[in-house]
Amino acid sequence: MLNGTRYGDRRVTVGEDVSRATVMGPAGLPLRGCSDALQRWGYGRRRHVRSIGAAAIGVRPRRVRCRGCETTDVLLPAALQPRRADVTEVIGTILARKAAGTGYRRIAAALSR
Template identity: 45%
Template sequence: MLTVSHDPAVVELNLLVGRVACPDCDGRLRPWGWARPRVVREGLDTKWVGRSLRPRRSRCTICQVTHVLLEVRLAARRADTAEVIAAAIEAKTVLGQGHRTIAARCGRPVSTVRGWLRAFATSAVLIGERFTGLLVRDALDAVVLWPKPGGGISGEALSVLMAYAEGLARRFAATVTVTWIDAGIAATNGRLFCASWWAGAPNTNPPLRQALAGGKVATTPAIFL
């Protein structure tokens, strides 16, 4: 899977002109049909709605591997948008709310919310290490913006994610607006909340790529906004 823009027209154009780099080799991704249809739940309260979508599929011109392209608002293997999961994590980490309270407020099953929180907590140490490295490499000036950690290990992971997003926002203020969930999803290709991926992820930081954004060529994470 690969994280791309939320705008289908931008995604299509980037595929056609060869702007999307393959994450596995030096090739470029081209259009290759569509992934299976799915429904994603949107909304931060009990009045959520289901949105039908069918992600674009791409294929590398060199290694021939196919990749499903997920827009930046989506998290891999989750039926809810990344924004909803992020709100739940903030409620737990910052406000200290329990999973039952959070589930009632966002209108999701208790087991689903518990799974989100557990996945983030399980991977918190690795998330903190990975994004500390990215922060130092990509947005060193944002280290001074690092919020005071709170809520234990999960709070520290959330703090470094916020600092990293703030650093990117300052760096690319003329082209994009970056939230911590956008930065986290983009840097992990949608796998920020996949504990199994973190458990097997190599302890390296992926190289930045060049993307054309707002008429400017800028070095950004693996996402085309």
């Protein structure tokens, strides 16, 4: 199964094997000038994200580096969004409740925020 994560105007698509990850730019075009493979390159910064009905979860995403051009990217699972303190499930719940007409204070109270 492929997961896509947006960060700025980059899109990283990862399968089960990190070395087969591809980095895409706007409009789905390859971002890198080289076509070399990605390799594991440590981890990104540890951060805490909030889930529904749970305390903060510690996450340390994998970092990869292109062997050809030596640029690095952080790979986020589909459950996380860049620069967001809540998991994707919480963000979807908030959007659904707002679309149903619930105010932001009631949404925040329902999610203990």
